Amino acid sequence: MLVRLIGLAWRNLWRNPRRTWLTVSAIAFAVLFLVFGRSMQTGSFDTMIDNGARILLGHLQVQHVKYSADPRVDYTINAAPILEYFSSRAEIEYASARTQGFALVSMGERSFGAQIVGVEADIERHWSRIASMVSLGRYLQGRGEAVIGARLARNLGLQVGDELIILGTAKEGGIAASSVTLVGVFNTAQTQLDRSLVQIHIDDFREAWMLGNDEAHAVVVMASNVTRSEAEASLATTQLESVAVLAWLDLMPEAQQMRDMKAVSTQLIFYVIVIIVGFSVVTTFMMMVFERTQELGVLIAIGMKPGLLQVQLQLEALFLAMLGVVIGFIVALLLIVWLEETGIPLPVQADEIFARYNMGSRIYPSFDWPALQTSSVLMFVGVQLAALIPGLRIQRLRPVEAIRRQA
Amino acid sequence: MSEVVVECTGLTRTYDQDSVPVYALRGVDVSIMQGDFVSLSGPSGSGKSTLLNIIGGLDRPDSGEVVVSGTRLGTLSESALAELRLHKIGFVFQAFNLIPVLSAQENVEFILQLQGVASAPRRARSTAVLDSLGLSQMSHRRPGELSGGQQQRVAIARAIVTNPALLLADEPTANIDSATTEELLLLLQKLNREQGMTIVTATHDPMVMGYTTRKIKLHDGMIEEDETAVVV
Numbered sequence: 129m130l131v132r133l134i135g136l137a138w139r140n141l142w143r144n145p146r147r148t149w150l151t152v153s154a155i156a157f158a159v160l161f162l163v164f165g166r167s168m169q170t171g172s173f174d175t176m177i178d179n180g181a182r183i184l185l186g187h188l189q190v191q192h193v194k195y196s197a198d199p200r201v202d203y204t205i206n207a208a209p210i211l212e213y214f215s216s217r218a219e220i221e222y223a224s225a226r227t228q229g230f231a232l233v234s235m236g237e238r239s240f241g242a243q244i245v246g247v248e249a250d251i252e253r254h255w256s257r258i259a260s261m262v263s264l265g266r267y268l269q270g271r272g273e274a275v276i277g278a279r280l281a282r283n284l285g286l287q288v289g290d291e292l293i294i295l296g297t298a299k300e301g302g303i304a305a306s307s308v309t310l311v312g313v314f315n316t317a318q319t320q321l322d323r324s325l326v327q328i329h330i331d332d333f334r335e336a337w338m339l340g341n342d343e344a345h346a347v348v349v350m351a352s353n354v355t356r357s358e359a360e361a362s363l364a365t366t367q368l369e370s371v372a373v374l375a376w377l378d379l380m381p382e383a384q385q386m387r388d389m390k391a392v393s394t395q396l397i398f399y400v401i402v403i404i405v406g407f408s409v410v411t412t413f414m415m416m417v418f419e420r421t422q423e424l425g426v427l428i429a430i431g432m433k434p435g436l437l438q439v440q441l442q443l444e445a446l447f448l449a450m451l452g453v454v455i456g457f458i459v460a461l462l463l464i465v466w467l468e469e470t471g472i473p474l475p476v477q478a479d480e481i482f483a484r485y486n487m488g489s490r491i492y493p494s495f496d497w498p499a500l501q502t503s504s505v506l507m508f509v510g511v512q513l514a515a516l517i518p519g520l521r522i523q524r525l526r527p528v529e530a531i532r533r534q535a
Numbered sequence: 536m537s538e539v540v541v542e543c544t545g546l547t548r549t550y551d552q553d554s555v556p557v558y559a560l561r562g563v564d565v566s567i568m569q570g571d572f573v574s575l576s577g578p579s580g581s582g583k584s585t586l587l588n589i590i591g592g593l594d595r596p597d598s599g600e601v602v603v604s605g606t607r608l609g610t611l612s613e614s615a616l617a618e619l620r621l622h623k624i625g626f627v628f629q630a631f632n633l634i635p636v637l638s639a640q641e642n643v644e645f646i647l648q649l650q651g652v653a654s655a656p657r658r659a660r661s662t663a664v665l666d667s668l669g670l671s672q673m674s675h676r677r678p679g680e681l682s683g684g685q686q687q688r689v690a691i692a693r694a695i696v697t698n699p700a701l702l703l704a705d706e707p708t709a710n711i712d713s714a715t716t717e718e719l720l721l722l723l724q725k726l727n728r729e730q731g732m733t734i735v736t737a738t739h740d741p742m743v744m745g746y747t748t749r750k751i752k753l754h755d756g757m758i759e760e761d762e763t764a765v766v767v
Contacts (some may be wrong), residue, residue: 431618523613
C-alpha cells in the first residue's frame with residue numbers, strides 16, 4: 129500500500145505543475161537565501177579573522193605555558209622540535225620562530241617604549257601582511273635591520289636609513305642593547321601596532337637578549353585556512369608536550385567576542401527570515417491541500433482511512449520539501465563555489481572602514497554546511513506541519529461536507 | 536426470505552442555512568432488503584441525497600439509527616466507518632470522482648489495495664470487472680481521457696470490484712447523455728438481477744426510476760410513497 133501511496137503522492141504533485149513548481153521554488157529560495165546569507169557571514173568572519181591573524185599573531189602559536197599570562201623574556205621554548213612537528217603537517221603552510229620583548233627605542237633625544245619582535249623574515253614575508261603594508265622603504269631582508277610602525281617612526285622623527293637604538297632587559301636580568309638601521313615603515317591602520325611595533329631579525333634579537341640559537345618565545349603557525357587551524361591547534365595540543373598551544377580564539381579574543389556578538393544579531397535575523405519564508409511555504413502548501421478537500425473527501429468516502437489519507441499528504445509534503453531543498457542546495461552550492469573564487473567587491477569608498485576590521489576589498493563566502501542542515505530541517509518540518517494542519521481539518525469534516533466543498 | 540441490508544429508524548437531520556434550520560429528514564423509517572433495487576426520488580431538498588449519505592455513513596443523523604449489514608453506524612468512529620464502506624458499501628457519485636492521476640485500472644485496483652489484496656489477484660479482479668463493463672480497451676487511460684459515460688462505468692467498476700453488500704449511487708446519470716444512461720441502467724439492472732446486488736440510487740430521472748424495483752418518494756424530509764414493483 130505504501131508503494132501505491134508513494135506513487136499517488138508523486139503523481140498528485142504533477143497534476144498542477146505550476147502550483148508545484150511555485151511551492152518548490154519557495155522552498156528552494158528559502159534554502160538558497162538562508163544558506164547563502166550564512167555563507168556570506170561565515171566567509172566574511174573567516175576573512176576578517178584570517179586578515180587579523182596575518183598581521184602579526186598567526187593562526188596559532190606555541191608558547192611557554194606561562195608566557196601568555198606573564199610575557200617574561202625568560203619564558204622561552206625550544207623551537208626546533210616544534211618547527212619539525214609542523215613541517216610534517218600537510219595543512220600547515222608556514223611555521224617560524226619568533227622572539228619578543230619590550231624595550232626602549234631611541235633616536236637622538238627621543239625615546240619611546242616599544243614591542244620588539246624578532247622574526248624569521250624570509251618566512252614571515254610570505255604570509256605577514258606587515259611585509260605588504262610597508263609604505264616607506266622595504267621589509268626586512270637580513271640582520272641589522274628594522275621595520276617600525278608609521279606612528280612610532282613619526283614620534284621618533286625617524287626616516288628610512290636612520291639608526292635606531294634598542295635598550296631592554298635581557299634574559300636573566302642583563303641589558304639587551306642593539307643598534308639597527310631602519311629599512312622600512314609600515315602602516316597597518318591599527319593604532320596600537322603603528323605606535324609601538326618594531327620588527328628586527330630574530331638572530332639580532334637572540335644576540336641582544338642573550339637567547340640560545342633555538343630559543344624563542346613563540347612558534348607562529350599559518351594553516352591553509354582559519355577553520356583548519358582550529359583542528360591543527362587541537363591536534364598540536366595533544367602532540368606537543370610541556371608547551372601551550374594557542375588557537376586564534378586565544379590569540380584574538382576580541383575577534384571571537386565580535387564574532388559572537390554579530391552571530392547573535394544575525395542569528396536573530398536568520399530566524400526571522402526562516403519564520404517569514406517558512407510561513408509563506410506553509411500557507412502555499414495549506415492552500416494546495418485545501419483546494420483538494422473534495423477529492424480527499426471522496427477518498428475517505430470510498431473507504432480510505434483518514435490516517436492513511438494523512439500519510440499520503442505527508443508523503444506529498446516530503447516530496448515537495450525534498451525537491452525544494454535539493455534545488456535550493458544545488459543553486460546555493462554553485463553560486464557560493466563561484467563567489468568563493470571571484471568574491472563580491474565592496475564599495476571603494478568604504479575601504480578604510482573595512483581595513484579597520486581586517487576586511488579586504490572583497491568578501492568571499494564560505495559554504496556554511498550547518499546552515500544547510502538547519503534550513504533543510506526547518507523546511508522539512510515546516511512542510512510536514514503544513515500537511516498536518518489541513519489534513520487534520522479535513523479528517524474532522526464529515527466526508528459529505530468535504531465532498532461538497534467544491535462540488 | 537431476504538435479509539435486511541439497511542435498517543433506518545427515526546432518522547432526522549437538520550442543516551443550518553444562514554442560521555435558518557432546514558429539515559432534510561424528519562423521522563424516516565425504512566428497511567432495504569437484500570436484492571432490492573431502490574430509487575430515492577423527490578424534488579430538490581426532499582432529503583433523498585441526505586438519506587443516501589446517512590445510509591453510507593458519509594453523514595450522521597441528528598437522531599435515529601442506521602444499521603447496515605448488522606452494524607450500527609452511530610457507534611462507529613470515522614475510521615471504522617471508512618473501513619465499513621471499504622468492505623461493504625460501494626459508492627457511485629454524480630461527478631464520477633475518480634482519482635485523476637490514476638488510470639482506469641489503477642482506480643479500480645486502488646480499492647483492492649486499500650483492502651490489502653495481493654498484487655496478482657488484485658490485477659485479475661480489476662481486469663475481470665473492467666472487461667465485464669466493456670472497458671478493457673481503456674483500462675490504461677486516465678479519467679481525463681475518458682468520456683463521461685466511460686468515467687461513470689469506471690466508477691461503477693470501482694464500486695463493485697469488492698463485491699459490496701450495498702451499492703449506493705447519487706444521481707449517477709446526471710452528467711451523462713440519455714443513450715449512455717440507458718446503457719448504465721442496464722448494467723446496474725444486470726448487477727442487481729444476476730448478482731443479487733442491493734442497489735440504492737438517489738435520482739430525479741424518471742428513466743432511472745423505470746429500472747428500479749422499489750421506488751421510494753420523499754417530500755419535505757419524509758417518505759411520501761414506497762412502492763415495490765412486481766418483477767416478471
